[in-house]
Amino acid sequence: EYIAPRNDEEKVVYKAFEEILNTDKISVKDSFFELGGDSIKAIRIISELRKMGYEATVKDIMNGKTVEKISFEIKTRTINTSCEQGEVVGKVDTTPIMKMFKEYNLKKPEHYNQSMMFTVDGIENHIIKQSIEEIVKHHDILRAVYKAGELEILSISESLLFDFYEFDYSKKSDKHKSVYEKCTEIQGSIDLVSGPIVKVAVFSLGETKQMMICIHHLAVDGISWRIIREDFEMLVEQIRSGNKPCLPEKTASFIEWSKKLKEYGDNISIKDKIYWEKVNDEIVEGKIIRQKSSGESGFSVVRFDREITEKLLTKCNNAFGAKIDEVLIAGLARAIGRITGQKKIALRNEGHGREEIHEHISIDRTVGWFTNIYSVIVDVSEDNAQSIVAAKDSLRGIPDNGMGYGFVNHSCMPDITFNYLGEFNSDQNEDIEYWSAGEDIANENIDDDIILVNGETNNGILLFEIKSNDAEFDRLFISRVAEEFKKAVAELAEYCSLIENNEVKTNSDLSDDTLDNEELEFLNSLID
Template identity: 30%
Template sequence: MAVGEEADPAMLRDHLRQSLPDYMVPSAIVMLDALPLTPNGKVDRRGLPAPDASREERGYVAPRTPVEAILAGIWADVLKLDRVGVFDNFFELGGDSIQSIQVVARAGRAGLKIPVRQLFEHQSVAALATVASTAAAPDGAEQGMVDGEVALTPIQSWFFAQEPGTPDHFNQAFWLMPRSRLDPARLGTVLARLVEHHDALRLRYRREPSGWVQFHGEAAGSFALEVADLSALSPDAVTAALAGAAEEFQRGLDLAGGPLVRVGLFELASGAQRLLLVIHHLVVDGVSWRILMEDLEALYADDSAALAPKTTSFKAWSGKLHDYAATEAARAEQDGWREQIEQPVAPLPIDLSSGPNDVASVDIDTVELSADETDRLLKDVPNLYRTRINDVLLTALAQALAGWTGQGISLIHLEGHGREAVVEGIDLSRTVGWFTSLYPVRLAVDPEAGPGRQRVDDRRVLSGIAFVNRTG
């Protein structure tokens, strides 16, 4: 590229991403004073210099403005890096869509307003800083306690449509090891603040003849805190007691009357403690846990501290999502989704033709990568293939399925965080709830092709991704 004045390669690539898919955006842009020409006046391609990383923005460039400094600090914290240069690419550094939500939430606490979509459109600190604005409480976001009925979201409707035998027992849980001793009374005060601030934690459910109804309950009874002293038990007995407590807590949620949040504080020998957090999945997801953990830590440090302003409520989001589903834009997507599931696909081979097919029957095999392998997988591989880590992993899955079944086509269901900005004026960066999206995707690969020869952004491989990127 020949330019008459200094240009920013990162911003040029951001501009190209607005109209081109990622794999068509050049990985290197070289600035020239003029294009080399042949004697005939045509571009002399042999005279073009090879891309040189030293000529681009890839060397570290420190923040030059206060906004860049704030954003670089947030990126470094979220991505667990020592430092971030203003021309570094968020996704090439290993960032993903869930971490982009964390960035937006932390930027809001720092006084900057950045919609999530802008981080996808402006992928460097320098570019993002140009569109960041001063943040205030999100437009129209209710800052008081939300009440009343809430329309079920698609994922919640899907859950109840499965007719689970024990709908109260479908939760997510975390065991924590406190670095310093927790005071039960102070912990109870903090939990009360959390269920008041995060409206979804007060949701209740009742079954009526027309179906399940979701509504907000009172703050009282929305959580339960129990303290148990296990300090006199032997190590083996402690292990058994903790396992038993976890099972009892997870079976002790009540959709109709509450609580949907149960917390256990266990006293162990030598002053150690364990903290168990159990929340029904209908009101929490992976992104929500990050929000809750940050607020829990902040409030325990100072239980009088003001939490960041609320973003769009789960109730408002659900209502707008139902409105969007009735629009022409949403209806126009239906044929594309049907195409994903209506074409015939050979069933997966199974060992047993009958038996339970539920979460309790799932077995998990774990494979661990070294820190170096993880770093190369998250950063080097996506940059090499000009795609994102999710697409790389899906290609590996597609190849594994093809090798197992002998078929080049597989149909899978993918989960997304579900917080896509399909409606204007919505900010879900600090909203707690179950937002997960579930959607079908056809994977098409050549069973004979080896690693490195597949392209996940091939239209025949992941055509469903285009739909979820627009609609969530």
């Protein structure tokens, strides 16, 4: 039943849903998750609400779920801007992910980037350049340099801001190869000590014009790219219209976040430390059983069709209120279990890191490398319900979504690192040519991940890359993981799509973590 927004607060939340979830005619009782919502989109909705003069938290969005319920949470909260709106300069406190970067001891630390290609047909180069300049001036972290293991943000006057290149490749015989090679060359030329750490290249290619932006990973992450894309599109429109460039208000600086995160790390509770010590002990049992190896490391791509992707994006919540990343991890655990026969799997999970800590800090429009990585142990099960519940409860039972993990010493690491980056919707459709932004990371750079499982949803297609950096897990093993992962995830997606919305509570839904699942089953039976 469609119910339109009935008051100002519902209209505000409705508008934010409509913008971020890319859909219209939303009923105030429609579920955020069934509309394709996740924690990353919740962060973007918070940003939209702020633009309209309201405030909310990720928890408000994720727990409220509907326009109707979320509107009650934002009702009395009007914005009181306390974030610095001027230039922010100075040294950044070392965060756990920055510490990890330093410990990688990369051969070419300067060539460890993230990048994105933009179609810029019909946009004059001077407008592109002016837009990028406004972005680098606004998002202070993009003016950072990295010296002696420390990240420091320079002033606008001290910083080189960004490098801008223009190429006419319209007459090149192999345009794709030429763009790839030039982008890789540019990506490898970042100077961490002197800067800039932002490089932009515009390629005139005849029928199209493409822009590559690369930024050193120390200053950017997946959510940051969504902010940068939105800002670029906004600035181009403003400049074209003859208006003064003006971006939305800043949220807290990355320097302020790093200080708050250090405070949090310095005050981790004894209970949390004991939790992570227990996880360390369990990792040994969850490490992958070694297989016979050909001595050749492996790489595979897993591509899910639109039907499976849609089910994962909109139906996961039907199964005990699960999220897409929980279902994906359940599928990965099942896949490994089918190959090795083990009953537990240890993973390093990459989270977006923009979590609530000891003190509230608004960072939904802050650019930077917020990623947090933490270990989790997941039970393997061939029963669909048990598999999803095991992954859900393991992940939600982690204190503060793993924010404390990087502040505790660890004696053992999982073999697999899992990272689901969320959903991206570019302006390009399937018929538009794909243009490579080159190699983000130098071939010589090998981090400590043994097996990497990285995925994202792009324009309605879920795609994972699985690769090993250890020859003990060879091409045949990685190929088998990819095959079983695709089967297992499809099975779980189908299960989620066929069951009615199951609101049965599981262990992680109750604040008393002393209850086990058998006791919960009994309590649920009483409610029924």
